[in-house]
Amino acid sequence: MQSYLEFEKPVADLQAKVQELKSLAQSGEAVEIEDEVKRLQQRADEALADIYAKLTPWQKTQIARHPSRPHFxxxxxxxITDFTPMAGDRKFSEDAAxxxxxGRFDGQSIAVxxxxxxSDTESRLKHNFGxxxxxxxxxxxxxxxxxxxFDIPVLYLVDTAGAYPGVGAEERGQAEAIARSTEKCLELGVPNLAVVTGEGGSGGAIAIAAASKVAMLEHxxxxxxxxxxxxxxLWRDAGKAQEAANSMKITAQDLLKFGVVDQIIAEPAGGAHRHSAQVIEATGNLVRDFLKSYDGKDRKEIREERREKFLNIGTKLT
Structure with missing residues (x-):
């Protein structure tokens, strides 16, 4: 069953009427209503498209956090075919987040x-909510x-509110671990691509997003x-989150303008949580184009290109 966000209420009301009419038709309690169902469905589709054409940053935040968006x-x-997961850090334990x-992407070896x-209570607890x-x-x-x-390109899929801030994590060197991961992303001699699929929160995200190319899903x-x-x-009031979101320039569109990210993957009206297959396919096309663009480049060239990319962030703003 489709869940609706608060700002999608007009669409929810129209879809409820559509379902009510369909139920009446199936029960034989209504006259021919096919035209009315089509009319209402068209209105619902138009309302959804209109809403998603003018989303605020706070509304995009809610969409980015939607539990039905595609996951890792x-x-x-x-x-990815023949995917073989690896576990443990060889120092302390396994972290399921x-x-x-x-595995292989189009037959080519790739690290993910x-x-x-x-996606449910049990798995969220297992993965510590990302x-x-x-x-x-x-x-x-x-x-x-x-x-x-082994000269294998790396793909990062980023969706986290941030690294875990618990006492144990801090005692085991959370900040140092994030810094080391960020450093490793930057020094790789192989191409790496980061895709922010939902939330890209704080150092917990950048630790696996300092890549040759960074893309974001539209919402x-x-x-x-x-x-x-x-x-x-800023205000000692978490209740002002909406005001903060609208001021922080956190959307894909703003970050593309600033040069923080390199590309936006379009989402159909209604978001990735309604169109998972299309969004995953579009992401696959991006990965394919990215890998082709690095054919023939040597390790020194890849490192230098990545270095220049990050040094140039913000230098072309007017």
Whole structure:
């Protein structure tokens, strides 16, 4: 059953009427209503398209967090064959928030590192709601080192509210682990591509998003801190999260303008949570084009290109 966000209420009302008419028709309690159903469905589709054509940053934040958006496991299932997950950081333990391993994309070897939030209560608890601990980032570094050693490109799928801020995580070096992972992303001699599929929150996201190319889904967000955290810091009031989101320039469109990201993957009206297959296919096309663009480039050239990309962020603003 489709769940609706608060600002989608006009669409929800129209869809409820459509379902009511369809139920009456099936029960034989209504006269021929096919034309009315089509008319109402068209109105619902038009209302949805109109809403998604003028979303605010706060509304995009809500969409980015929608639990039905495609997850890491969905992208891997559809895009990667022969995927072999790797576990553990060889220092402390396994962290299920960060998933990583090797597989094939269009027959070519590829390393995949991503964050899994989980899709139901059990899996969300297992994956700690997508908030990684230090061992998760150290596992990511381990996978990247293997990929670099064997000249295998790396794909990152980013969807996290941020790294886990618990006492144990801090005691085990959360900040250092994030810094090491970010450093490893930047120094790889193989091409790496990061796709922000939902939330790209704080250092927990950039630790696996400092890539040769960074793309965002149209209604994803990428931010130094969540709107709630920013509101708490600036105004000591998390209730001003909407105001913070509208001021922070966290949308894909803003970040493309600033040069923080390189490309936007379009989402059909209604968002990725309604059109998972189309969005995953579009992401696959981006990965395919990215890999082709690095054919023939040597390790030094790849590193230098990535270095220049990050040094140039913000230098072309007017």
């Amino acid at each position: 496991v969905d992208y891997v299932k559809e895009l 960060i998933q990583a391993g090797f 590192v991503g964050i899994e939030k989980g 908030s990684a601990r230090p061992e998760g980032y150290r596992k990511a570094v381990r996978i990247m080192e293997l990929a670099d050693r 994803s967000i990428y931010t130094v801190a969540s709107p709630e955290a920013s509101a708490s810091i």
